[in-house]
Amino acid sequence: MPDPRLKAVLFDLDKTLADWPPFLRHIGLILRNAGDDTPRRTGDQGGTFPRGLQWFENWMRRTQAPGYRPEQRVLDMLAALEAADVPWGIVTNGTRWQHVKLVNMGIQPEPECLVISKEFGHKKPEPEIFAEALSRLGGPQPSETLFVGDNPLMDIHGASNAGLITAWIRRGRVWKWGPPEPDFTIDHVDEVPGILGLQTQQT
Secondary structure: OOOOOOOEEEEOOEOOOEOOOHHHHHHHHHHHOOOOOOOEEEOOOOOEEEOOOHHHHHHHHHHHHHHOOOOHHHHHHHHHHHHOOOOEEEEEOOOOHHHHHHHHHOOOOOOOOEEEHHHHOOOOOOHHHHHHHHHHHOOOOHHHEEEEEOOHHHHHHHHHHOOOEEEEEOOOOOOOOOOOOOOEEEOOHHHHHHHOOOOOOOO
16 A cells, blocks of 8 residues: 655665676676575675675676666656656665766756765764755655565665655565564566556556
């Protein structure tokens, strides 16, 4: 059911507003399944990589941006928010390459509220990055703001602990990460206007 409290929306970028290009999904799956005894580090976009492959991770971040493409369902959803004067923004862990992704996704001009961890100096799930995004949105209360993301810890736990309402992109998964649980569970960001009681524009 629509939540009448909600007045603003924040989105994660990778695997929320945009999926990884197919070749990166394949590579990421191989790396994440490299073996339980492999020392790992957490990637900026919520994935994990075996230690010692920093060069490969850097290469992925440089090369993935050109593989992003516009998705009409996403663009229609954002248009519906703008038509209803709902402020929205993006909070993403990552580097300057996030700007290139947005260009290739057709999200131009960039939203005024775009917080990229490497530029801001804090990353999800740290509360500072969510507070910065709320400030750039014009100061809605956390309890009036929906955060939409796919990563249980970085996005859902992080945003919930910062006081935001959360919507989890499940991607075929069942929630198993304990509290705080997401307030909404969805399959695609085009369900967000419905949470706010809006309708997407039809093309």
